[in-house]
Amino acid sequence: MRMLYNLTAGEPNKLLKPALYAALVNVVNLLPFALAMEAARIIVVYFTEPGALLDTGRLWLVSGVLLLTMPLMFAAEVLAYRAAYRGAYLVSAAGRIRLAEHLRRIPLGVLTSRNAGELGNTLMGDFSLVEHSLAHLLPQLAGALVTPLLAFGVLLFWDWRMAAAMFAALPVAALLALASGRLQAKLGGAHMQAKLEAINRLQEYLTGIRTIKSCNLTGGRFCRLERSLHRLMMAGIQFEGLLVPVVMAAIACLRAGLPLMIFTGVHLLAGGELTILAFASFLLIGTRIFDPLTTALINYAELTYNEQAGRRIVGLYRQPAMPGNSAPPDRHDIVLDQVTFHYGGSAVLTDVSLQIPEGALTALVGASGSGKSTIFRLLARFYDPQQGRVLFGGQDIKSIAPEMLLQKISMVFQDVYLFQGTIADNIRMGRQGATQPEVEQAARGACCHDFIIRLPQGYDTVVGEGGCTLSGGEKQRISIARALLKNAPVVLLDEVTAALDPENEREIQQAVNVLVQDRTVIVIAHRLKTVRFADQIVVLGGGSIVEQGRHDELLARQGLYAHLWELQQTMQGWKLENREAARRS
Numbered sequence: 001m002r003m004l005y006n007l008t009a010g011e012p013n014k015l016l017k018p019a020l021y022a023a024l025v026n027v028v029n030l031l032p033f034a035l036a037m038e039a040a041r042i043i044v045v046y047f048t049e050p051g052a053l054l055d056t057g058r059l060w061l062v063s064g065v066l067l068l069t070m071p072l073m074f075a076a077e078v079l080a081y082r083a084a085y086r087g088a089y090l091v092s093a094a095g096r097i098r099l100a101e102h103l104r105r106i107p108l109g110v111l112t113s114r115n116a117g118e119l120g121n122t123l124m125g126d127f128s129l130v131e132h133s134l135a136h137l138l139p140q141l142a143g144a145l146v147t148p149l150l151a152f153g154v155l156l157f158w159d160w161r162m163a164a165a166m167f168a169a170l171p172v173a174a175l176l177a178l179a180s181g182r183l184q185a186k187l188g189g190a191h192m193q194a195k196l197e198a199i200n201r202l203q204e205y206l207t208g209i210r211t212i213k214s215c216n217l218t219g220g221r222f223c224r225l226e227r228s229l230h231r232l233m234m235a236g237i238q239f240e241g242l243l244v245p246v247v248m249a250a251i252a253c254l255r256a257g258l259p260l261m262i263f264t265g266v267h268l269l270a271g272g273e274l275t276i277l278a279f280a281s282f283l284l285i286g287t288r289i290f291d292p293l294t295t296a297l298i299n300y301a302e303l304t305y306n307e308q309a310g311r312r313i314v315g316l317y318r319q320p321a322m323p324g325n326s327a328p329p330d331r332h333d334i335v336l337d338q339v340t341f342h343y344g345g346s347a348v349l350t351d352v353s354l355q356i357p358e359g360a361l362t363a364l365v366g367a368s369g370s371g372k373s374t375i376f377r378l379l380a381r382f383y384d385p386q387q388g389r390v391l392f393g394g395q396d397i398k399s400i401a402p403e404m405l406l407q408k409i410s411m412v413f414q415d416v417y418l419f420q421g422t423i424a425d426n427i428r429m430g431r432q433g434a435t436q437p438e439v440e441q442a443a444r445g446a447c448c449h450d451f452i453i454r455l456p457q458g459y460d461t462v463v464g465e466g467g468c469t470l471s472g473g474e475k476q477r478i479s480i481a482r483a484l485l486k487n488a489p490v491v492l493l494d495e496v497t498a499a500l501d502p503e504n505e506r507e508i509q510q511a512v513n514v515l516v517q518d519r520t521v522i523v524i525a526h527r528l529k530t531v532r533f534a535d536q537i538v539v540l541g542g543g544s545i546v547e548q549g550r551h552d553e554l555l556a557r558q559g560l561y562a563h564l565w566e567l568q569q570t571m572q573g574w575k576l577e578n579r580e581a582a583r584r585s
């Protein structure tokens with residue numbers, strides 16, 4: 001039952017209709033066979049019973065009915081085909097959307113613990129295997145079992161000795177099939193693992209191709225990919241090589257029923273315990289009955305492999321979504337109340353308490369790895385803290401629906417991802433349904449209108465994968481335009497001007513100034529001079545808040561902030577001196 005549940009990606013009820021139709025097809029397909037048997041009986045009677053006449057009237061009737069069964073078989077096949085395909089495509093299409101939706105609602109940590117290639121494979125590859133099982137394998141299996149079961153019932157009634165001989169080897173074949181299922185699960189798991197690793201290596205190779213080329217790593221990196229592809233090949237060979245003999249042995253066992261039945265038939269015939277007609281009928285049935293059973297055996301082996309794909313899908317469905325379904329309040333102050341958080345290892349934040357007033361600019365500073373981005377992730381509820389609370393407008397954010405919370409927050413990161421589509425579409429991601437003038441107004445505010453209209457297709461220029469490439473500064477301004485269009489009351493800003501040329505920096509600073517007006521702003525500052533005028537500066541270190549206050553207060557305290565400030569001032573001087581020295585030499 002669990003296998004069926006997994007194979008249908010948690011929707012076994014969707015299998016009912018296709019399986020019923022498949023069984024119907026198999027029953028209808030028995031009709032010509034039964035009619036042929038009746039024709040054979042009429043002819044045998046004519047030849048074996050002295051003085052018997054050839055019943056041509058009945059033979060005509062049998063032929064007529066046989067003709068009529070053809071459209072019936074056709075109709076049954078079409079119905080079964082449609083039921084199977086529709087059911088399968090509906091399950092996979094709706095399932096993919098449902099899973100993608102669900103992924104949005106589960107903690108980011110669950111997703112980042114898996115590779116993007118692995119998730120992509122589940123959404124596409126695993127659903128394809130489920131689709132194939134639903135459209136072909138399961139209906140075929142259901143149908144393939146109906147015919148022999150029916151036949152066994154009829155034959156048992158007719159002559160139990162012949163029926164028993166015909167199916168004598170079935171239990172051994174069934175045991176071998178179960179063993180092949182186990183083997184399939186084990187080897188199939190290893191094969192799937194090798195496949196996922198190859199997908200991940202391929203993705204790594206393609207994503208990092210620029211770095212690989214620039215570092216001249218082509219040889220080394222290609223080896224990694226080549227090794228994983230080789231492992232995949234070996235896993236495939238092992239999988240097929242070990243499994244095929246077991247499946248073939250099960251099929252051979254099954255087919256051994258035919259000679260067994262013939263021996264029994266000859267023995268009974270010689271003893272006068274079986275008529276020629278019965279023997280001929282058993283022979284006829286015997287040559288046909290093992291084909292569906294062979295199909296069932298092969299399908300079972302394949303289904304065991306596909307079940308793992310279904311199990312991965314069901315496993316993701318079962319990941320609990322983040323709790324909370326109430327709307328966020330209208331207040332926009334934020335509080336971290338004794339927050340402790342870790343990603344699975346040691347704590348990144350320990351007992352951190354922080355008040356972020358509404359409408360104020362709060363800057364987070366500290367050494368690399370001190371937990372600045374982690375605080376962002378907690379505020380946006382990508383993760384929930386293990387201890388303590390994050391309060392948004394006085395309300396615990398665990399009770400707020402994640403997507404409703406995100407409506408209140410705009411985020412601008414250093415790494416901007418542009419989706420495949422036009423520039424207008426990319427800005428409109430801030431607010432779906434925004435009009436073209438609204439998009440342009442946001443672009444003007446973010447100082448990107450001028451460069452956009454200089455592009456060949458203006459706002460309709462395609463960017464992202466395969467599209468036009470924008471510079472880092474241009475991408476950042478697009479992401480600020482998105483945030484402006486979203487018009488959220490809280491802005492999380494990862495210092496976006498780092499590593500930009502002065503012209504870009506000036507434009508972005510201008511755009512940021514528009515974005516942060518009258519909003520609650522939390523900014524991660526890498527260069528302290530950019531947040532000199534913040535309402536409060538929070539200095540992080542060793543997983544907790546080391547200092548907190550305004551720029552001047554912190555400088556006067558002569559603590560970590562003053563030290564960092566001093567360091568950054570010296571760094572600038574050092575660079576200039578060295579350039580000067582380089583010029584002189």
Ligand SMILES: Nc1ncnc2c1ncn2[C@@H]1O[C@H](COP(=O)(O)OP(=O)(O)OP(=O)(O)O)[C@@H](O)[C@H]1O
Pocket residue numbers: 112343348366367368369370371372373374375
């Ligand atoms: N997804 C993750 N899984 C495990 N550990 C993580 C994860 N993200 C961050 N960390 C670890 O948590 C610590 C804090 O990381 P975080 O990104 O919050 O620091 P940061 O102050 O923003 O650093 P930077 O200034 O370099 O961006 C680091 O030691 C980092 O290695």
